[in-house]
Structure formats: C-alpha cells, structure tokens
Amino acid sequence: MWYFRSPQIVYGPDSLSFLQTIGISRAAIITDSTLAASGIVQKVIQSLPENASSKVFSGFSPEPDFLQIKSNLEGVNAFRPDWIIGVGGGSSMDAAKIIFAMYEKPDLQVYDITPLSPLGLRKKSRLIAVPTTSGTGSECSWAAVISEREEKRKNELASPEILPDYAILDPEMVINLPRQQTVSTSVDAITHAIESYTSSWNNPYSDALSEKALELILGSLVQVVEGNGDIESRDRVHIGASMAGLSFSNSQIGMAHALGHAFGAIFKKPHGTSVGLFLPEVVALNSRASRERYDRLNRIFPDSFREGNLQSSLKKLFARIGQPLTVKEAGIGRKEMESNRDALVSLAMESTGMLTNPYEAGTDEVRETLERCYGY
Ligand SMILES: [Fe+2]
Known part of the structure; x- marks a missing residue:
C-alpha cells in the first residue's frame, strides 16, 4: 500500500487573493529578514482579509537553526495565530513547518518530528506555504531541513502532518527574482x-x-x-x-x-x-x-x-x-x-x-x- 500526499494547490496569476476566502483572522507570517524588508511580504499582507491581523516573524538566516526557531516561537505563541504562513524559499517554508508543529504542541522536541509517530497537529491553526522562488518544492513536501551550525551539517525532519494545507503558487511572487x-x-x-x-x-x-x-x-x-x-x-x-x-x-x-x-x-x-x-x-x-x-x-x-x-x-x-x-x-x-x-x-x-x-x-x-x- 502506498500514499500520494499533496497540499491543495492554488496557482496562477492573482492566486494570492485566495487568502481572502478561508476565514483567516490571525496570520503569523514566517519569512526571512530580506523578504520582510521587501515588497513581497507586503503583497501577502495586503491579500489578507481586511479585518485580519498579522504579524511578521523574520528572525531567520537563510539556513535556520534550532536557536532561531526557538526564539521566534515565543513570539508566535504570544500572538496566537489561527494560520501560519511561510513566505519565502525553502528555508522560510521549512521554518514555518517546524514552528507550526511546535506551536501546536508546546511539549514537542524538534527531533520528535518524525514520520514514525502521530503528532496530533491542527488543533489551533493550519499551515500555508507561499514560495518566492521556483525550485525547492518545500511548499509541497512534508520534510523540513534544520541546520546544526556547530557540526556543519543539515538534518531533515519529516512528518506527513507538516505538509502545508495549501500551497499558493502566484507567479507575481517570482517575477522579479534575480x-x-x-x-x-x-x-x-x-x-x-x-x-x-x-x-x-x-x-x-x-x-x-x-x-x-x-x-x-x-x-x-x-x-x-x-x-x-x-x-x-x-x-x-x-x-x-x-x-x-x-x-x-x-x-x-x-x-x-x-x-x-x-x-x-x-x-x-x-x-x-x-x-x-x-x-x-x-x-x-x-x-x-x-x-x-x-x-x-x-x-x-x-x-x-x-x-x-x-x-x-x-x-x-x-x-x-x-x-x-x-x-x-x-x-x-x-x-x-x-x-x-x-x-x-x-x-x-x-x-x-x-x-x-x-x-x-x-x-x-x-x-x-x-x-x-x-x-x-
Ligand atoms: Fe533540492
């Protein structure tokens, strides 16, 4: 027996407007500092419903490590989002997946994220991935890479439960990619x-x-x-x-x-x-x-x-x-x-x-x- 796993995929020009339709009231946006300072994250915020509140968490370097996840997690817990939106390349979307899992289950240790045991997520929030590059495929995967800087290595975490609920593929997000x-x-x-x-x-x-x-x-x-x-x-x-x-x-x-x-x-x-x-x-x-x-x-x-x-x-x-x-x-x-x-x-x-x-x-x-x- 095999499974095929996929998020719901919303694609094509203007697909960001889909964010208006799913009842978002508090959106935690996980991204990196460069994107947070650019107009790209602003486009996502402007696509949210008018009465929704949002908060941007951007304390991540291109390859997030556990300490960065932990320090951003405190702010996410305090904000109490009903949706977590990863905006960026693979690193931001992976960080969003890990933060989503740890926000849902505060007792979870990062290496408990494995395909071997059910995590019981989606009690407080759901997950959206908005890629701003055309490549990593993280928006469609149930894996997340986390760096261990001291050991100069990257570790892969995986669980079907960290697969995003929605992947939004809006070409406007990549039109100016260098x-x-x-x-x-x-x-x-x-x-x-x-x-x-x-x-x-x-x-x-x-x-x-x-x-x-x-x-x-x-x-x-x-x-x-x-x-x-x-x-x-x-x-x-x-x-x-x-x-x-x-x-x-x-x-x-x-x-x-x-x-x-x-x-x-x-x-x-x-x-x-x-x-x-x-x-x-x-x-x-x-x-x-x-x-x-x-x-x-x-x-x-x-x-x-x-x-x-x-x-x-x-x-x-x-x-x-x-x-x-x-x-x-x-x-x-x-x-x-x-x-x-x-x-x-x-x-x-x-x-x-x-x-x-x-x-x-x-x-x-x-x-x-x-x-x-x-x-x-
Ligand atoms: Fe790859």
Missing part, C-alpha cells in the same frame, strides 16, 4: 525531477509529475533566466518546480542531493548550485542502473539542448544558464576542497539520498564522482 537565484533554484527543481524519476521509490504519480515538470521548466527557463520572460513563462517554471517538488516528496531523491547537501553545508553555497554541480556526474555513474529512464528524460529536452545522453544535455543547458559545472567554477580552491574531501564523502554517505539512489555506490565511487567534478 538571475542568480533563478538559476540556482531552477537547477534544484531540475535535479528534483531527474532524481525522483530514477529513485528506487519512483512510482506512476512521481513519474508523470517529473516528466511534466521538466517539460514546463526546460521550455521556458532560458527566457526566464535571460530576463525576457513574461508572467506566463514565470508561471510555467513556477508550476514545473512545484510539480518536481511534489514528485520527489512522494518518491525521494538521490546521490546528487547527498553530495549537494554535504557540499552546501561545508562551503555555504546555495542548495541548487550545490546539487546541480554534481548532477551530471551522478547521472553518468547511475547510468549503469538507469540508462533507459535517463534516455526517456533526455527526449524531453528542447532540440537546442538535447545531446546524445542526459549527462551531456545537462552540461549544455547548465553552461548556457550559468550554473557552475565544476567545483573550481563554484569558487572553491583545490586546497580547500582537498582538506574537506573526506568529511564531504562521509557526510554524503550518511545522507538518506544514498538509500534511494538507483545505483548502490560505495565510498570509493562517491569519492571518484566528487573528484570528477573538481575541474582543476
């Missing part, structure tokens, strides 16, 4: 679509979502990255990224995420840049087990990027949009890389992404794959 963030987050989405398609937990629902997600993203990405994208192009990439998120949250990811999580935690590089860095070489390694599935995905690439195999098509696309293809291009020197190599390999080997990777790679193969991405 180029670099557009590239990094869309590369993350492409990696979700590909890794979920070849995950050992792939299934008919995730397959269909991955294929359509790639078609939507690849069909409009260059226009969007190069600033020629209209709202319709942004809308297609936004929906595609969310579909890729829905796909991997119902099937899992693989080794590019295992290496990327480790690399991002050690070198403080954006998540999408980190996973994309390893994707082409991981595809090359995994082709031993997934050649036919990769060929199917390769056929979805537009003519202008399609090469003889998926690895080459990805490299061509990444070169065009400015995604680094090597560790060197990502700005990490050889010495720095060498001194962290073993830590990176062992962090990657511990990652859950290795469990569902289609090819069972050993430590030596992971190290060799990493070294093929050096570029020195």
Whole structure:
C-alpha cells in the first residue's frame, strides 16, 4: 500500500487573493529578514482579509537553526495565530513547518518530528506555504531541513502532518527574482525531477509529475533566466518546480542531493548550485542502473539542448544558464576542497539520498564522482 500526499494547490496569476476566502483572522507570517524588508511580504499582507491581523516573524538566516526557531516561537505563541504562513524559499517554508508543529504542541522536541509517530497537529491553526522562488518544492513536501551550525551539517525532519494545507503558487511572487537565484533554484527543481524519476521509490504519480515538470521548466527557463520572460513563462517554471517538488516528496531523491547537501553545508553555497554541480556526474555513474529512464528524460529536452545522453544535455543547458559545472567554477580552491574531501564523502554517505539512489555506490565511487567534478 502506498500514499500520494499533496497540499491543495492554488496557482496562477492573482492566486494570492485566495487568502481572502478561508476565514483567516490571525496570520503569523514566517519569512526571512530580506523578504520582510521587501515588497513581497507586503503583497501577502495586503491579500489578507481586511479585518485580519498579522504579524511578521523574520528572525531567520537563510539556513535556520534550532536557536532561531526557538526564539521566534515565543513570539508566535504570544500572538496566537489561527494560520501560519511561510513566505519565502525553502528555508522560510521549512521554518514555518517546524514552528507550526511546535506551536501546536508546546511539549514537542524538534527531533520528535518524525514520520514514525502521530503528532496530533491542527488543533489551533493550519499551515500555508507561499514560495518566492521556483525550485525547492518545500511548499509541497512534508520534510523540513534544520541546520546544526556547530557540526556543519543539515538534518531533515519529516512528518506527513507538516505538509502545508495549501500551497499558493502566484507567479507575481517570482517575477522579479534575480538571475542568480533563478538559476540556482531552477537547477534544484531540475535535479528534483531527474532524481525522483530514477529513485528506487519512483512510482506512476512521481513519474508523470517529473516528466511534466521538466517539460514546463526546460521550455521556458532560458527566457526566464535571460530576463525576457513574461508572467506566463514565470508561471510555467513556477508550476514545473512545484510539480518536481511534489514528485520527489512522494518518491525521494538521490546521490546528487547527498553530495549537494554535504557540499552546501561545508562551503555555504546555495542548495541548487550545490546539487546541480554534481548532477551530471551522478547521472553518468547511475547510468549503469538507469540508462533507459535517463534516455526517456533526455527526449524531453528542447532540440537546442538535447545531446546524445542526459549527462551531456545537462552540461549544455547548465553552461548556457550559468550554473557552475565544476567545483573550481563554484569558487572553491583545490586546497580547500582537498582538506574537506573526506568529511564531504562521509557526510554524503550518511545522507538518506544514498538509500534511494538507483545505483548502490560505495565510498570509493562517491569519492571518484566528487573528484570528477573538481575541474582543476
Ligand atoms: Fe533540492
């Protein structure tokens, strides 16, 4: 027996106006300090019902840690919201999920958030995710990443009960996303679509979502990255990224995420840049087990990027949009890389992404794959 889990998805231009229709009276908005100072959070507040009160909690850095969650939680408890709205990229939406769980159950410890035991949430409030990037898929997932700064690692919490009730995909929220963030987050989405398609937990629902997600993203990405994208192009990439998120949250990811999580935690590089860095070489390694599935995905690439195999098509696309293809291009020197190599390999080997990777790679193969991405 299997399940397919999804929030209710509201999408398209003007979808933020949906917030008028669900009886919100007290909204706690969880976001980061940059977005709080921008007009984006203001758009969400203006979309709330006229008589609703709202409070913005923005004391989070891009990768929230437990202390930040705890210090914001006090304010949320005092505000007593009936809805919690995560506005931002993956970090803000993940922070909102954790705060939602801990607001609902004040005795809950953060590592009690596991799929193994029922949490009994939704007694006081419900949860909405409004992504402001097109990539992480956090709005559709029942996982949340929390950083442990001392140990330079990220831990994933998961429970079906932290899946948002609603995901609102309004392209107005991403229309002015800067180029670099557009590239990094869309590369993350492409990696979700590909890794979920070849995950050992792939299934008919995730397959269909991955294929359509790639078609939507690849069909409009260059226009969007190069600033020629209209709202319709942004809308297609936004929906595609969310579909890729829905796909991997119902099937899992693989080794590019295992290496990327480790690399991002050690070198403080954006998540999408980190996973994309390893994707082409991981595809090359995994082709031993997934050649036919990769060929199917390769056929979805537009003519202008399609090469003889998926690895080459990805490299061509990444070169065009400015995604680094090597560790060197990502700005990490050889010495720095060498001194962290073993830590990176062992962090990657511990990652859950290795469990569902289609090819069972050993430590030596992971190290060799990493070294093929050096570029020195
Ligand atoms: Fe990702």
